[in-house]
Amino acid sequence: MNLILRTDRLLLRPLADGDIDICLALFTDPEVMKYVRAPKTRKMVExxxxxxxxxxxxxxxxxxxxxxxxxxxxLGTSVLLPLPVDQDDHDWSILQGEGYPPGEIEVGYILKPSAWGRGIASEACARLLRFAFEETPLEEIVAVTDPDNAASQNVLTKCGLVRQHDRRAYNHDDVPAFRISKVQWLARQARS
Structure with a gap:
């Protein structure tokens, strides 16, 4: 399975140790982290x-x-990760080995401000959905956002995810939730 994913404008590659610069730029910036969680310190990111x-x-x-x-x-990061329900953050320990982790898999993205408003999040999200449904056995992808993050909600609906009832995620109740199945994604591709 090729993990280097391309679009017209973007290259998505697995995050590596050498990407500390973008991680620091994203995860310590209060503006970037406004809808995610409290910014981290440099030591926490390292x-x-x-x-x-x-x-x-x-x-x-x-x-x-x-x-x-x-x-x-x-420009940022994009993810396919197990959705945390009763924890504040991902349980990274379940990402070991060849097997797929239990639970729902979420798509997500965090970009630096210079990449905002340029369609980068939509392009990265769409490419990860394509990867998930064409190259993995995943049958469904979910996403959640902060209730006030209209821009992220727009990205998700633009990529075909359907708004669901609010749900519990990241140790919070009433989180806006989105979902797309492989069947829905394939039907959407056939129409475009």
């Missing part, structure tokens, strides 16, 4: 890097570094 580079499902489940395919600029 300590977490090994964990967040882990992959499961033969590499299909994990974090990708989103880069500009022409300039190589690191």
């Amino acid at each position: 300590d977490d890097l090994v964990k967040i580079c882990q992959r499961g499902g033969g590499g299909a489940i994990g974090v990708w570094c989103v880069t500009d395919c022409v300039t190589g600029e690191k």
Whole structure:
């Protein structure tokens, strides 16, 4: 399975130890983290890097570094990860081995401000959905957002995810939830 994913403008590749720069730029920035969680300290990001580079499902489940395919600029990260329900963050320990982790798999993205409003999140999300439904056994992908993050909700609906009832996720109740099945995704592709 090829984990290097391309679009017209982007290259998504598995996050690696050398990506500490983009992780620091994203996860310590209060503006970027506004709808995610409290910003982390530099030490927290450095300590977490090994964990967040882990992959499961033969590499299909994990974090990708989103880069500009022409300039190589690191724009952010995009993920296919198990959705945390009663924890504040992902349980990275379940991303070990070839098997797929239990529970629902979510798609997500975090971009630096210079990449906002340019369709980068939509392009990265659409590419990960294509990967998930064409190259893995996943039958469904979910996503959640902060209730006030209209931009992220727009990205998800643009990519074909359907708004569901609010649900519990990331140790919070009443989180806006989205879902798309492989059947729905294939039907959408046939129409386009």
